[in-house]
Amino acid sequence: xxxxxxxxxxxxxxxxxxxxxxxxxxxxxxxxxxxxxxxxxxxxxxxxxxxxxxxxxxxxxxxxxxxxxxxxxxxxxxxxxxxxxxxxxxxxxxxxxxxxxxxxxxxxxxxxxxxxxxxxxxxxxxxxxxxxxxxxxxxxxxxxxxxxxxxxxxxxxxxxxxxxxxxxxxxxxxxxxxxxxxxxxxxxxxxxxxxxxxxxxxxxxxxxxxxxxxxxxxxxxxxxxxxxxxxxxxxxxxxxxxxxxxxxxxxxxxxxxxxxxxxxxxxxxxxxxxxxxxxxxxxxxxxxxxxxxxxxxxxxxxxxxxxxxxxxxxxxxxxxxxxxxxxxxxxxxxxxxx
Amino acid sequence: xxxxxxxxxxxxxxxxxxxxxxxxxxxxxxxxxxxxxxxxxxxxxxxxxxxxxxxxxxxxxxxxxxxxxxxxxxxxxxxxxxxxxxxxxxxxxxxxxxxxxxxxxxxxxxxxxxxxxxxxxxxxxxxxxxxxxxxxxxxxxxxxxxxxxxxxxxxxxxxxxxxxxxxxxxxxxxxxxxxxxxxxxxxxxxxxxxxxxxxxxxxxxxxxxxxxxxxxxxxxxxxxxxxxxxxxxxxxxxxxxxxxxxxxxxxxxxxxxxxxxxxxxxxx
Numbered sequence: 001x002x003x004x005x006x007x008x009x010x011x012x013x014x015x016x017x018x019x020x021x022x023x024x025x026x027x028x029x030x031x032x033x034x035x036x037x038x039x040x041x042x043x044x045x046x047x048x049x050x051x052x053x054x055x056x057x058x059x060x061x062x063x064x065x066x067x068x069x070x071x072x073x074x075x076x077x078x079x080x081x082x083x084x085x086x087x088x089x090x091x092x093x094x095x096x097x098x099x100x101x102x103x104x105x106x107x108x109x110x111x112x113x114x115x116x117x118x119x120x121x122x123x124x125x126x127x128x129x130x131x132x133x134x135x136x137x138x139x140x141x142x143x144x145x146x147x148x149x150x151x152x153x154x155x156x157x158x159x160x161x162x163x164x165x166x167x168x169x170x171x172x173x174x175x176x177x178x179x180x181x182x183x184x185x186x187x188x189x190x191x192x193x194x195x196x197x198x199x200x201x202x203x204x205x206x207x208x209x210x211x212x213x214x215x216x217x218x219x220x221x222x223x224x225x226x227x228x229x230x231x232x233x234x235x236x237x238x239x240x241x242x243x244x245x246x247x248x249x250x251x252x253x254x255x256x257x258x259x260x261x262x263x264x265x266x267x268x269x270x271x272x273x274x275x276x277x278x279x280x281x282x283x284x285x286x287x288x289x290x291x292x293x294x295x296x297x298x299x300x301x302x303x304x305x306x307x308x309x310x311x312x313x314x315x316x317x318x319x320x321x322x323x324x325x326x327x328x329x330x331x332x333x334x335x336x337x338x
Numbered sequence: 339x340x341x342x343x344x345x346x347x348x349x350x351x352x353x354x355x356x357x358x359x360x361x362x363x364x365x366x367x368x369x370x371x372x373x374x375x376x377x378x379x380x381x382x383x384x385x386x387x388x389x390x391x392x393x394x395x396x397x398x399x400x401x402x403x404x405x406x407x408x409x410x411x412x413x414x415x416x417x418x419x420x421x422x423x424x425x426x427x428x429x430x431x432x433x434x435x436x437x438x439x440x441x442x443x444x445x446x447x448x449x450x451x452x453x454x455x456x457x458x459x460x461x462x463x464x465x466x467x468x469x470x471x472x473x474x475x476x477x478x479x480x481x482x483x484x485x486x487x488x489x490x491x492x493x494x495x496x497x498x499x500x501x502x503x504x505x506x507x508x509x510x511x512x513x514x515x516x517x518x519x520x521x522x523x524x525x526x527x528x529x530x531x532x533x534x535x536x537x538x539x540x541x542x543x544x545x546x547x548x549x550x551x552x553x554x555x556x557x558x559x560x561x562x563x564x565x566x567x568x569x570x571x572x573x574x575x576x577x578x579x580x581x582x583x584x585x586x587x588x589x590x591x592x593x594x595x596x597x598x599x600x601x602x603x604x605x606x
Contacts, residue, residue: 008503011527015496018519022492025352049522
């Protein structure tokens with residue numbers, strides 16, 4: 001039953017919408033104040049009926065684009081949709097304490113480890129929501145005692161990449177590696193330079209040689225391996241020499257990933273990260289769900305606290321990201337450079 | 339030498355710029371090309387037409403009536419939108435109130451729009467007077483929210499509707515386009531109880547001095563705009579028509595009468 005007062009408020013909102021949207025040019029945006037979820041729904045209905053577009057919903061208002069926009073998701077390839085790729089921080093503690101680590105991992109870091117049971121449930125939900133690639137990272141994942149089970153569960157769900165510093169592949173941890181499937185799993189081992197100097201500068205003396213040894217061990221045990229270098233934007237890294245190192249290690253051309261240092265965690269300098277500026281890659285840690293693995297300890301980038309909220313968090317990330325894309329389309333349309 | 343005309347219009351919203359840019363582009367290479375100039379209000383536009391600064395004015399119904407009055411009836415309407423020939427004013431009330439006719443408004447409060455709005459003020463006052471409702475027996479709640487724009491912005495009509503919802507008025511007079519937008523928004527707290535006969539709204543107006551051949555060629559090209567042509571359609575959609583038509587002159591009779599009865603000045 002719609003009361004007179006409800007109908008009056010609903011009509012007032014319609015008049016506000018007609019006033020606000022009617023006063024701006026097509027292709028412009030305007031913000032209309034709302035106070036309840038019902039009003040947000042009404043704004044959505046009105047925009048659909050009037051050929052306008054809801055861009056974003058804020059705590060105190062709705063941002064509206066005058067006119068219609070093509071569906072922002074229609075221009076995305078399936079692999080570009082947030083949630084297609086799922087990152088799992090198996091744990092946060094690490095045998096290293098790299099000075100640029102985006103989550104400040106170290107031997108003293110609280111583990112915040114995921115269990116194999118948690119990972120299996122997360123993967124079940126994620127695959128239902130569209131996940132088709134899994135990345136396992138840390139911390140150093142081989143410090144998680146259940147890493148073999150976790151890797152097996154991930155590979156059963158989707159092609160998987162396991163990120164490691166490669167330094168622990170001996171003894172019981174080598175046994176854990178050997179338990180992992182070869183098909184559908186790539187080991188991504190961190191190597192920042194073709195010689196020890198730069199790598200050891202950030203990661204600690206002797207770490208380069210042990211990483212290289214780890215690459216060779218993993219290959220000898222039948223695993224696909226690729227290298228990943230984390231480099232500053234100041235040109236100090238030598239990507240060409242890293243390519244040569246890949247060839248020397250018997251890695252296929254292209255098995256080298258170069259990442260930039262982000263101003264997160266232990267890094268005092270680097271690329272600034274925010275939800276508006278980084279394409280999301282859904283990331284789960286023992287503390288919650290985050291926008292991107294490079295900011296998996298940044299409260300500003302946390303989307304949900306509870307791991308049980310993964311499906312909803314993926315939806316939330318998608319909606320927010322598509323909103324940014326729509327805004328980008330608007331900026332492109334409104335401010336051509338010439 | 340290429341022939342061309344300068345068309346004047348009022349920038350009542352930023353959206354008129356792409357409309358007129360589109361129309362100008364459409365006329366490029368036509369027997370009579372055109373450029374346009376925008377004014378901030380219809381008084382300036384009418385003065386510019388009278389002074390010969392523009393050749394053709396895109397006038398509201400009141401701007402046309404004033405131009406006709408200032409020229410002794412020699413100004414010519416050249417063309418209008420199909421939607422201009424079927425304009426109406428609508429009286430609305432709070433849903434469920436017991437008003438059912440204009441005569442029921444005696445002793446009530448009636449919200450009206452800007453003093454230069456044909457659809458929300460001048461014609462409604464005439465319709466009311468014809469029904470015996472005048473300032474002597476009722477109260478008018480006035481919203482001069484967009485004077486100069488002749489009601490084009492719709493602001494004064496929205497203000498009048500708010501007054502009805504807030505119980506500051508018992509009824510409001512608005513244009514049919516505002517009413518249609520409101521109806522398209524789903525359940526609302528107002529309902530119509532009286533609708534006027536159709537009358538004419540905007541038209542392209544020229545003075546007698548505009549060369550007939552130039553005017554005819556310009557109008558012929560205007561009329562050739564085609565809703566089914568994908569290059570023309572966006573302009574027609576933005577301007578709110580499906581085709582340009584010959585002006586329906588009888589549709590201005592009621593406004594001529596209202597202007598005379600209410601002594602609306604030809605200039606202000």
